[in-house]
Amino acid sequence: MTVARSVRLARLRRSCLTALLIASFHQTGVKGAERSNSTKRSSPASLQPSRITSGMTKGVPLSLADSIFIALRNNRSIKSAYVERIAQKFELRVAEDRFTPKVAVSGTAIRQNVGGIEVTSANVAPNASILLPTGATLGFAWNNSIVSGSGVQTQTSTADINMVQPLLRGGGVDVTLAPLRGARLEDKLNRLNLKKTVSETIAQVILAYRALLQAQEELKLSEAALSRSKDLVEVNRAMIQAGRMASVEIVQSEADVENQNIRVLQATKGLDDARLALLVLLSLDLATPAAATESTEPSRIAPDLPSMMQIALSERPDYLGQLLIIEQNKLGMTVAENEKLWDLSLFASGSFGRRNISGPAAIPGVQKIADTTIGVTFNAPLNDLRREQPAVQATATLQTSELQLASIRQGVELQIRSSINSINIQWKQLEAARRGVGLATRAVDIEREKLKVGRSSNVQVRLLESDLRNAEEQRLAAVVGYLNALTTIDLQLGTTLKTWRINLAD
Known part of the structure; x- marks a missing residue:
């Protein structure tokens, strides 16, 4: 009777705590949604997860769209690229002034x-x-x-x-x-480089944001594991008081609580490191208590190699830039032949x-x-x-650039194929991890019930709880890995700016 009463009290405490957390979730979620509606930019559902807000995350709510917007405004690499564009555009202006009368x-x-x-x-x-x-x-x-x-x-x-x-x-x-045509081609190449810089920076921000999100979830998992360990200690104490367990057996459970405390501290440090990495990319005050608020439940997409190759060859800055370089080398060939x-x-x-x-x-x-x-x-x-020398050199340069174009095209196909395989495998891993978490949770619940009636031991419960923790970490890693794979292929296609509907002001 004493053991059953203790278990009922522990369940009652957990129910009260859950109610408080749900109320906090509701309040924070409403405020976060209002803020997101005023700042978020829309993007294709296949590459951008839906947004949720966690009431357990402390700090300033920061959505992924918010992070991208701040990066476009504050990131120093993007600012430097725009400063360079000022000089580049003036170079084009000088070249176009070539046929203007000089007075x-x-x-x-x-x-x-x-x-x-x-x-x-x-x-x-x-x-x-x-x-x-x-x-x-x-x-x-x-x-x-x-x-x-x-x-x-x-x-x-x-x-x-x-x-x-x-x-x-x-x-x-x-x-x-x-010279004028070459300057115009160079300006187009500079604009592609600007697009590349902004796209890569946005991808870095997205990956850093997901790292922060993963660190937050890892801290939650660590705290949940710590809570389970403490509950097990309470059950052990109740069983010891009832004379159904030797007092020495609780030592292992108490040691497990301390181990889980260490994991919580490690997860806290990882969270701080991930937050600082994101704040550096956003060029914000490093003391800003930013908290990621995006969903960790992605939806599946079905990548298609032929269509993605067509998109990549029409959008990728490196491939389009090499086409412009070939055109520049053809102009150089024309001038070199004239020099003869x-x-x-x-x-x-x-x-x-x-x-x-x-x-x-x-x-x-x-x-x-x-x-x-x-x-x-x-x-x-x-x-x-x-x-004769300029013509020979120009011919060699043109042929080299054409070979480089073929190499870039093959590299693009290799990246796209690898990313498609990664997306498919990551999704299968995610599905398996989800099933694993469900089974591990059920196994822990069953073993805890068996422990209460004396048909199991602390060692077995701890082993199953350790398996549950590993399964939860695998599921989290699979989710973040799948989302990052989508971000990577978006960057490889050269469609990052289109995905987030960003028009570069030039």
Whole structure:
């Protein structure tokens, strides 16, 4: 009767504790849901778990969407990438300014004394030049000068025009536009690198968040195991008081309580380490008591290799970037082949204006100026192998980049295949772990009932409780492993930003 009464009291205490925890769960869950609705960004259900809130988790509730939003705003790697984009975009702007007319004003003012004769001169020349897509250079200058000395003053005003059109080397639309096209390809490559940086950072945040979630759950499991050990001690004491157990047998149960205390302390340290790792990625105050609030009950997805390969080859930054590198190398090949040609250029120039001479020692008059020049220049090296070198190097670079593209494509397929296998295996492990937890829980309950009627021993109960703890840890590891496998394949597909509906501001 004494043993039964003690057991009923222990059950009553556990029921009261459970009621308090449920009430705390309800209050915290409502507040967390309100906060999540105002900040969370939606994502595909196949890759993002549904959200729940745990009343047993102490700290500031932090959802996965909250973490990603904070990382986009605070993470230093992302900030550095955007700072670099400022310089990169200005480089593109400089390249696009290549065909913009360049306007300048130049001038001189000189006063000199040579052999007792003073001469003063001044010149102002607004000028402009422009590069045409054909490679031609056009220049215009309005020269205005005045020279005064020995009683003679000469004023000259002319419009000078010049043009140089390469006909072989350095000429042609493809060669002239190559630097601009290359700069635009480089800017696209830089944007892909920005996407890669942000995607990898988000993946790191997700994995760190899950590590925090796993640490929280491990602490709960440790505390649950400690509670079971204490309950067993209470049962043992009741049985000793009833004379149904030797007093020395409780020593093993009490030692098990201390061992479980050590596990709780270890789990607490692991939780602190996981929280700090996440806070570093979020660039938040390390004293922030963040608590993960996501679900640990994922749903299954069915990955398909052909469709995933198609997505990866259209979204992955490294594969798309290599395609851009090949295009850049083709431009380099075009320029290098042009460098092998002779120098042959057509040039023309003209000067139109007038010269006005005046002064006490001069014969006044006005002279018209209309000078023109047209011609051809050429340079034909006959045995200079240096002109062949850029073309040979460009050919080798292009072929190497094409081989690298094939290697990247095979690497993408290898990663996707491996991730699909990992997802399938992780799900099977999760299902087995769930069944294992159910069976282990049932075995512990049965053995505890047998202990109460004297048909079992403390050793057997502790062994089964240890098996239950291992099964719970395996289930937790399987859940987190499955979720992380989904995050990994999302990153490998290059769809992390699309999954979380993030549009990069550039």
